[in-house]
Amino acid sequence: VKIFWNGPKRETDREEQIQIIEDFIVQKVSGVVLAPLDSKALVPKVEELFEKNIPCVIIDSGIDTDKYVCFAATDNYVGGLIAARRMGKILNGKGKIVVVKYVPGSASTTNRENGFIDTIKKEFPKIEIVDAQYGNDTVETALQVTEDILTKNAELDGLFACNASTSVGALQALRSQDRAGKIKMIGFDTEKALIDGLKEGIIDSLVAQNPYKMGYEGVKTVIAVLDGKEVPRRIDTGVTLVTQENLDTPEIQALLR
Numbered sequence: 001v002k003i004f005w006n007g008p009k010r011e012t013d014r015e016e017q018i019q020i021i022e023d024f025i026v027q028k029v030s031g032v033v034l035a036p037l038d039s040k041a042l043v044p045k046v047e048e049l050f051e052k053n054i055p056c057v058i059i060d061s062g063i064d065t066d067k068y069v070c071f072a073a074t075d076n077y078v079g080g081l082i083a084a085r086r087m088g089k090i091l092n093g094k095g096k097i098v099v100v101k102y103v104p105g106s107a108s109t110t111n112r113e114n115g116f117i118d119t120i121k122k123e124f125p126k127i128e129i130v131d132a133q134y135g136n137d138t139v140e141t142a143l144q145v146t147e148d149i150l151t152k153n154a155e156l157d158g159l160f161a162c163n164a165s166t167s168v169g170a171l172q173a174l175r176s177q178d179r180a181g182k183i184k185m186i187g188f189d190t191e192k193a194l195i196d197g198l199k200e201g202i203i204d205s206l207v208a209q210n211p212y213k214m215g216y217e218g219v220k221t222v223i224a225v226l227d228g229k230e231v232p233r234r235i236d237t238g239v240t241l242v243t244q245e246n247l248d249t250p251e252i253q254a255l256l257r
Contacts, residue, residue, distance in 0.1 A: 033218035061108035080115020094126035095157030142169025
């Protein structure tokens with residue numbers, strides 16, 4: 001099996017990702033594993049792959065069409081739910097919190113945000129979400145947005161950030177405003193800076209995905225389709241809460257490889 005890998009230079013560059021798929025179609029690839037940057041913008045290309053009988057497995061983030069063979073990803077809504085229940089526990093069910101969202105159009109992070117917000121509202125009525133803003137696609141923009149949120153809200157008990165860039169940006173903002181450790185932070189993903197923040201006790205916990213498994217299952221499933229085998233429509237690649245207490249366990253260390 002020969003694998004070609006390509007991706008846009010910037011995580012929100014939908015046009016470049018569309019062009020990459022077009023280039024692969026021209027190269028007559030046998031199958032595609034795609035992590036769509038946008039749940040709507042990539043629909044025409046995914047449907048074109050379907051029409052050309054090129055099997056496409058969607059990984060990581062969902063897409064608003066059913067013209068693919070399998071979707072392998074975290075159950076992101078559950079990821080948000082896990083974060084919300086942790087927030088409820090560490091705040092003893094009451095307090096003021098903020099949410100640093102990612103970008104509009106990203107299915108994976110939107111589901112996390114919804115899972116978190118829905119669960120807080122349903123299960124923790126005494127926890128108030130006082131602000132929720134998009135941090136956008138870089139650490140720098142997330143840092144600026146979070147600093148603005150912190151400046152506007154002098155009394156805060158908790159913060160949830162929904163992906164790697166927003167979590168790192170939020171962590172930096174808490175440090176820059178001398179509120180690290182004073183506001184309970186729950187992040188998403190396992191960048192080194194976030195793991196370091198967890199070890200220091202500045203971050204309470206992180207919701208961890210298994211990106212290795214997403215890619216592995218994606219390629220394996222495309223090959224299975226090409227071999228004429230039956231494949232599942234949905235593969236849940238798992239989601240886990242990482243804390244100081246379980247960070248050094250073999251299961252968590254395997255996720256961080």
